[in-house]
Amino acid sequence: MKITASAALLAGAAIATLGLGPARADELRMSWWGGDSRHVATQAALKACGDKHGHTVKGEFTGFDGYLEKLTTQMAGGTEADIVQVNWPWLPLFSRDGTGFADLRQLPGIDLGQWSDADLDAGSMKGVLQGIPVSNTGRVFFFNTTTFERAGVPVPTSWDELLAATPKVKAALGDDYYTFNAVKETAQLLVTLFVTQKTGKGLVDPETNQVAWTPEELAEGIDFLGKLVETGAIKSQKQEASEGNVNLFEKPQWAEGEIAGSYEWDSTWSKYADPLKEGQKLEPVPMLTVEGAVTDGAYRKPSMVFSISKNSKHQEAAARIVNCLLNEPEGIDALGDSRGLPASKVAAARLEGRIDPEIVKANAIVMAASGPVISPFNEHTEVRGNFIDTLEEYAYGQIDAMDAAEQIIDGTNDVLAEYE
Amino acid sequence: MKSQRALGLAYLTPYVVGLLVFTMIPFVASLYLSFTKYDLMSAPKWVGFDNFVKLFTRDRTFWKSLNVTLLYVFLTVPLKLAFALFIAAILNYRLRFINFFRTAFYVPSILGGSIAIAVLWRYIFASEGLANMALDLVGLGPVDWFGDPGNALFTITLLRCWQFGSAMVIFLAALQSIDKSLYEAARIDGASQTRIFFAITLPLLTPVIFFNLIMQMVQAFQEFNGPYIITQGGPLKATYLLPLYIYEEAFKKFNMGYASAIAWVLFVIITVLTLVAFWSSKKWVYYAGDKRS
Incomplete structure (x- = not known):
């Protein structure tokens, strides 16, 4: 029995060393602003997506007032969360030349085909994709x-x-x-x-x-x-x-x-x-x-975008979580319309009929x-x-x-x- | 002896570390930043005196804000001190329920700086608020407290004056420490209450008036919550005090260097006025036992 257990451990270690095993569990942070319903929905979505992809994602959330000041201070110190919710008009403030956040086109894991070219252009600075539009308003x-x-x-x-x-x-x-x-x-x-x-x-x-x-x-x-x-x-x-x-x-x-x-x-x-x-x-x-x-x-305009910190040590893991939140059933279901009507095509299709008809009418x-x-x-x-x-x-x-x-x-x- | 010294130093350490890390370093850093262009996202860029030159030669908002700030301070401080002294003099009498009244008058000072009270103030002085209802009851027409640029600053001033409790408590303590035999002697000599107040009470209170003057002036120059919540600096920047301007430049426009320059100008103004107050105090502040007196 002892021999079998030791062999399993050795095999596991070898597989892990070769990179053939399940994805490494990373501890990530995500920051956003919002009201109570958004906080509850996002925490549930992070739990679901974290469990699915084998990561832990810690939420840092506040109301809108003061969020910009907090994010600015964090950006200045390079201590922003791995995944950051950014108000679309703030993109020129944080990424005037397209280098403020990670280039999302270079990160595997996000299915960019779910957004229109106009949406992706709106999230770009100097042609570099700095944020994925979460919803349009x-x-x-x-x-x-x-x-x-x-x-x-x-x-x-x-x-x-x-x-x-x-x-x-x-x-x-x-x-x-x-x-x-x-x-x-x-x-x-x-x-x-x-x-x-x-x-x-x-x-x-x-x-x-x-x-x-x-x-x-x-x-x-x-x-x-x-x-x-x-x-x-x-x-x-x-x-x-x-x-x-x-x-x-x-x-x-x-x-x-x-x-x-x-x-x-x-x-x-x-x-x-x-x-x-x-x-x-x-x-x-x-x-x-x-x-x-x-x-x-x-x-x-895009109401807000999700960006990934250029200082993050876990950019690929963060990209997988962002994709899960916006494109995968676990994230879409948990987030619902907590950030308005989703810009992602797959999310919009999945939530059809589940959103307040007056909001749908206004958006239309x-x-x-x-x-x-x-x-x-x-x-x-x-x-x-x-x-x-x-x-x-x-x-x-x-x-x-x-x-x-x-x-x-x-x-x-x-x-x-x-x-x- | 050595262990006592070590213990004393140990007690001092948290304060000294806090002072250095959270006050002195930011203080010195802000002086450096005032000579730079710094948007938080990129490294500060040395620009020499550019920020100060712009401030004094091209920035109309700064001059408007400075005027409003000085007006606010010169309105608030004397009004608040006079009111605090008046209430303290009343509360110095042996009245029934005096402790209740002393507590009641102090309460606004505890609540006064809070956001909730600022919001309440907004409702009280709104066009159809409590203040205008009260005026209507006594047959006076409504006042446009916030909409008229001439009135808005006065309305903010009232909020500050309403928080007179801390100055009042200090005045009350000073009033109670005045030697009663001085009053008795004055009464025997036939002095009236008014004469007693101006010849005995007021001179003996001058050290406390001086202390309150400095403290209230420094606080008034730093006023932020009231105008930020109630009027957002408007209308037409009639309540746009310098701390609001510093905040908006620093955290809304990311002009940290420029905001630091304004903060340093404000610091110099406060310092100069404090020095003037100290210099003038030689002529009007009476210290018992002082050789000059």
Whole structure:
């Protein structure tokens, strides 16, 4: 018996030495942000994928606030997790020249055929695949159809209809009613939408790496925002500040249906629908367009990517875990729609019929709409900060639309110049 | 004797190590970084005085933020000290339930710096919040606490003043240590309460006023939570204090070198104002037994 056991041990050692045995068990780390449901789903997925591939994956998770600061500090010290969830607009911050993370095309184990070329391009920096898009998201119009029904006005399908509906809603229900909402980044994206619809161009021209719009084109978009305030469709920035800059979904006016629409991420439908009082219905609707629009101006992008640390000692194991999370049944089932509708084709097919139909509908609207490719610089901290601050100056009457447009374009070009 | 010395050093070691590792090294490192361009992702690049030149010659946000910060400090510190002294003087009387009142007035200081209180403040001073409801009850019109750039800083100042407890406790202790025979002598001489306060209480409190002044000034220059949570520095950067600017440059825009330069300018301002306070203290602070007095 002793001889048999010793022989088995020796044989095992020999096989292991030759690399013929089962994969070596590595201890990996993965970091992400999210809410409770995402944390639970991801931990379950990591357990399932870890068991399947013979590795242990330790989760490091927080809420969104502070995640960027934590990740930045870790990246600076080279101590980031092996697998990192990265917000798509952060890719230029961490991997300006495509060397911030491991090149995912060089790692075996990830079935890249499950993503479209556009998705893979979106996750690349200077042509190097730095992150795998987990899901795609975009801004979509949500309307409280109950409010419009109560006012006897059809739900708007164009900006002109929205502007025409506003006085009717106010006349029927009261001056405290607003047909729409646009503050901070939503205001920025609304101006972006207007100009994109008019010109067919996104904020940044990828060819020249400069702002694609002329000051006149942008000024028209800013004036449009002003018109929404003047007509009473949305609250002014001053009103929003007076009320304490409360998030839309936390406002009693939203819950009561007194604010009847907004332009939000498709995946956030539940966040906005859940606070509504009983009997109110929130529906995603097709893109509102301006007269003479050359495109729907859809603002869609990968919501986040999974990257692998270039400092990881277990890059191949990490690649297998990433593939399992996104392409294999164990990972797909456990993750579900905790990160929105999956970008991976096999995951999308497997989850069909299991996701909230309103989220599916909202996502379908975003994906069906036309629009230029969105540059991650749209959400660069300095670009966004300059855009929002300038809109605030315009809203408070400090500058006119033309000066505001020039200020936004100059500020954005200054940032873009640093990345040339 | 030797073993006692070793024990003393052993007790000191954790503090000294903590001070060196978590305060002195970052302190010196930030001075070095202030002369560099550093985005955390690549090695710091020496740029000499570029950050400071940009700060003083081209950065409108810095000047706006500095003005707002100085205004905030010059509003907050005197208001808070006056209020703390006023409450301490009342709580120095032998009233019924005095211990309850002393505790109650101290509580805001424990809660005041918290995120929850900052959020609460946002609701109280919102356009339809408690503050405007109260004004409405007494027939006064609503005030635009946050929407009007002229009012927003004052609203943030109120939050800081509300946390007067720690200064109040120090004042209260100082008031109780004043020799009662001085008051008796003054009363026998026919001095009024006002005269007693200005001729006896206030001069004897000046060392404590001086201490509170320095502490409150340093804290006010470092205020972050209130404006960050309540107004996010707005509207129109009316509450954009320098610590907010440093935070955004460092952790949102990854301009660590530039943020370090702003932090050092803030440090120099605090140091200069503290030195001015120390210099001026020779003229107005009274130390019992001091040869100068």
